[in-house]
Amino acid sequence: MKLNIAVLPGDGIGPEVTAQAVKVLKAIAINFDHVFTFSNALVGASAIEKFNDPLPEATIETCKSADAILFGAIGKTSYDLDPYAKIRPEQGLLRLRKTLDLHTNIRPVIAYDDLLIKSSLKKTQIKGTNILIYRELTSGIYFGDKYLSEDNNTASDVCKYTREEIERVAHSAFKAAQSRKQKLTLVDKANVLESSRLWRRVVQELAAQYPNVEVNYTYIDNAAMELIINPKQFDVILTENMFGDILSEEASVIVGSIGLLASASIGDNHVMFEPIHGAYTKATNKGIANPIASILSAAMLLEHFGLDDEASLVRDAVEKSLTLHITTPDLNNKYDNITTTKVGDFIEDFINNPD
Amino acid sequence: MKLNIAVLPGDGIGPEVTAQAVKVLKAIAINFDHVFTFSNALVGASAIEKFNDPLPEATIETCKSADAILFGAIGKTSYDLDPYAKIRPEQGLLRLRKTLDLHTNIRPVIAYDDLLIKSSLKKTQIKGTNILIYRELTSGIYFGDKYLSEDNNTASDVCKYTREEIERVAHSAFKAAQSRKQKLTLVDKANVLESSRLWRRVVQELAAQYPNVEVNYTYIDNAAMELIINPKQFDVILTENMFGDILSEEASVIVGSIGLLASASIGDNHVMFEPIHGAYTKATNKGIANPIASILSAAMLLEHFGLDDEASLVRDAVEKSLTLHITTPDLNNKYDNITTTKVGDFIEDFINNPD
Numbered sequence: 001m002k003l004n005i006a007v008l009p010g011d012g013i014g015p016e017v018t019a020q021a022v023k024v025l026k027a028i029a030i031n032f033d034h035v036f037t038f039s040n041a042l043v044g045a046s047a048i049e050k051f052n053d054p055l056p057e058a059t060i061e062t063c064k065s066a067d068a069i070l071f072g073a074i075g076k077t078s079y080d081l082d083p084y085a086k087i088r089p090e091q092g093l094l095r096l097r098k099t100l101d102l103h104t105n106i107r108p109v110i111a112y113d114d115l116l117i118k119s120s121l122k123k124t125q126i127k128g129t130n131i132l133i134y135r136e137l138t139s140g141i142y143f144g145d146k147y148l149s150e151d152n153n154t155a156s157d158v159c160k161y162t163r164e165e166i167e168r169v170a171h172s173a174f175k176a177a178q179s180r181k182q183k184l185t186l187v188d189k190a191n192v193l194e195s196s197r198l199w200r201r202v203v204q205e206l207a208a209q210y211p212n213v214e215v216n217y218t219y220i221d222n223a224a225m226e227l228i229i230n231p232k233q234f235d236v237i238l239t240e241n242m243f244g245d246i247l248s249e250e251a252s253v254i255v256g257s258i259g260l261l262a263s264a265s266i267g268d269n270h271v272m273f274e275p276i277h278g279a280y281t282k283a284t285n286k287g288i289a290n291p292i293a294s295i296l297s298a299a300m301l302l303e304h305f306g307l308d309d310e311a312s313l314v315r316d317a318v319e320k321s322l323t324l325h326i327t328t329p330d331l332n333n334k335y336d337n338i339t340t341t342k343v344g345d346f347i348e349d350f351i352n353n354p355d
Numbered sequence: 356m357k358l359n360i361a362v363l364p365g366d367g368i369g370p371e372v373t374a375q376a377v378k379v380l381k382a383i384a385i386n387f388d389h390v391f392t393f394s395n396a397l398v399g400a401s402a403i404e405k406f407n408d409p410l411p412e413a414t415i416e417t418c419k420s421a422d423a424i425l426f427g428a429i430g431k432t433s434y435d436l437d438p439y440a441k442i443r444p445e446q447g448l449l450r451l452r453k454t455l456d457l458h459t460n461i462r463p464v465i466a467y468d469d470l471l472i473k474s475s476l477k478k479t480q481i482k483g484t485n486i487l488i489y490r491e492l493t494s495g496i497y498f499g500d501k502y503l504s505e506d507n508n509t510a511s512d513v514c515k516y517t518r519e520e521i522e523r524v525a526h527s528a529f530k531a532a533q534s535r536k537q538k539l540t541l542v543d544k545a546n547v548l549e550s551s552r553l554w555r556r557v558v559q560e561l562a563a564q565y566p567n568v569e570v571n572y573t574y575i576d577n578a579a580m581e582l583i584i585n586p587k588q589f590d591v592i593l594t595e596n597m598f599g600d601i602l603s604e605e606a607s608v609i610v611g612s613i614g615l616l617a618s619a620s621i622g623d624n625h626v627m628f629e630p631i632h633g634a635y636t637k638a639t640n641k642g643i644a645n646p647i648a649s650i651l652s653a654a655m656l657l658e659h660f661g662l663d664d665e666a667s668l669v670r671d672a673v674e675k676s677l678t679l680h681i682t683t684p685d686l687n688n689k690y691d692n693i694t695t696t697k698v699g700d701f702i703e704d705f706i707n708n709p710d
């Protein structure tokens with residue numbers, strides 16, 4: 001298969017983890033006779049530095065002409081500490097999602113047996129957890145109208161949803177549930193928010209089309225608790241943009257490290273794959289960034305194009321690295337010299353010579 | 356001391372847990388020579404059933420003329436399942452908070468040694484956790500303008516904050532931090548939301564007035580993760596209304612049961628005390644509802660009026676009940692016949708005859 005992949009490493013640890021994912025994709029291409037070409041482009045703080053724009057036109061063009069996008073991470077401490085900054089790295093990612101209409105974000109949360117001990121949760125609580133979070137990605141409060149009064153003393157954000165926006169991500173989530181444990185949980189705040197009540201109505205209506213799927217409804221505050229108390233109760237979680245952001249980052253404690261969580265962002269015409277973690281600026285270039293979330297995002301990319309054997313091999317390699325403690329310090333208290341690159345090298349080697 | 360206390364038991368398990376808190380307050384009054392009078396009033400679904408209004412005028416009057424309000428819980432499954440309902444139980448609570456201007460909600464999260472084993476988190480992770488969450492309670496997206504299009508296909512909610520709204524709760528949080536471990540963490544989403552950037556600016560400015568307080572800033576998605584990974588890093592958490600709702604319910608996993616978390620809602624002219632849990636309709640009248648959150652809310656009430664010895668005695672009684680496993684089933688796998696009332700009776704007895 002020929003695939004033209006846009007690579008947007010971004011900021012902080014983005015470039016170093018993305019480099020490992022590219023290395024892995026190249027190994028897959030060689031071993032399975034595919035032709036993957038890679039085109040790099042700037043986004044986030046690195047794009048602001050060069051073009052005063054977190055999402056330059058050239059980057060959009062590179063993404064639009066690619067079959068898939070591999071994204072690293074964006075963000076920079078100096079912007080976090082300056083709430084007056086008008087141009088911000090995160091705008092690059094948000095505008096990219098919107099421009100390419102990447103409306104459906106899929107985040108698998110899987111408890112690996114080899115890592116049960118790493119979690120801050122008790123082993124019995126998490127063993128066997130396998131959740132797929134469907135997060136709406138191009139609407140809600142992150143994209144609603146923003147307002148700041150002239151005197152800087154009043155500010156507001158609007159959380160708006162339309163039926164169509166809810167339906168497309170909901171259909172995908174229902175279909176995923178059908179091929180899994182036939183359970184879907186909608187997370188909202190319908191007892192207080194009008195937009196959440198729209199979510200609940202739409203999902204209640206769609207449920208009739210998926211009679212074999214058991215649908216549950218829960219409030220975000222309760223879900224944040226239940227996700228920790230009993231994660232195994234969940235199969236597919238469907239939720240709006242911000243709630244999905246919160247829940248998926250929280251869910252990383254089940255897996256043992258946020259450095260393991262991959263995601264796919266699916267639109268009607270474009271697809272993007274990225275770790276759920278951020279730029280983690282203070283870890284930049286120290287060799288301690290975990291590349292597995294990025295590598296597993298590459299596996300989701302392969303799977304998206306029907307390359308299931310290839311994706312499986314990447315996942316096997318990742319699991320092997322976990323079993324053998326070939327992991328960065330966030331997961332490792334056995335060896336202290338396993339760098340980002342070494343993890344990538346191990347996974348590349350495994351692909352070249354599977355046991 | 357003479358205290359006129361409005362009691363709003365509300366719905367579901369609200370009445371049964373509130374009854375235990377009232378019993379405890381009566382025991383305190385007798386043993387310490389106080390005169391506490393109690394005036395009951397309806398709120399939530401029970402008020403809708405009788406007056407077609409979740410917050411009848413009579414209830415507001417009872418609250419306004421009281422020195423303090425003891426609140427149970429509201430909500431009913433039938434409303435949760437009907438996103439079209441125009442009159443909803445939760446409106447009663449939201450309107451009450453707004454009418455009485457109860458802007459500052461304080462939620463202690465304390466890991467009791469006797470309960471470390473009950474948490475889904477590892478003991479070492481949580482032992483010693485003592486967090487005070489300051490949640491803004493009368494603004495943000497729960498109170499912003501709501502919109503539903505005529506065709507029911509578009510809905511929105513506005514999250515709006517003013518400098519004044521942020522300042523008053525922030526000052527309280529800074530003062531609390533000063534008397535504790537001098538650490539304050541602001542939780543927001545300033546990389547994306549305009550209202551969060553206002554929070555960050557205001558808190559950055561106020562920080563200059565509290566030079567001995569170390570201030571940290573973190574995003575809500577990250578905070579939802581860090582709260583589980585390392586809760587002991589937090590002292591005082593300051594945040595907006597919805598984020599506080601989510602984080603405090605999530606924090607209940609540290610304590611071992613949501614049935615233990617009390618809260619105080621403080622305004623300039625009125626004060627209200629309530630458990631953070633909801634009406635938990637399906638547990639109603641089964642004797643399984645944990646009354647401790649309500650009883651600890653009563654302890655916060657006593658403390659608010661400077662009755663520190665009285666509050667301490669209530670807390671000692673609660674801890675004794677935990678040590679002796681005189682607890683409802685959410686915390687008990689030793690005895691299976693300890694009801695809501697029995698827990699209340701034990702705490703009442705302890706107050707009458709402390710060891």
Ligand SMILES: [Mg+2]
Nearest residue numbers: 245249276576
């Ligand atoms: Mg996030």
Ligand SMILES: [Mg+2]
Nearest residue numbers: 221600601604
């Ligand atoms: Mg809540």
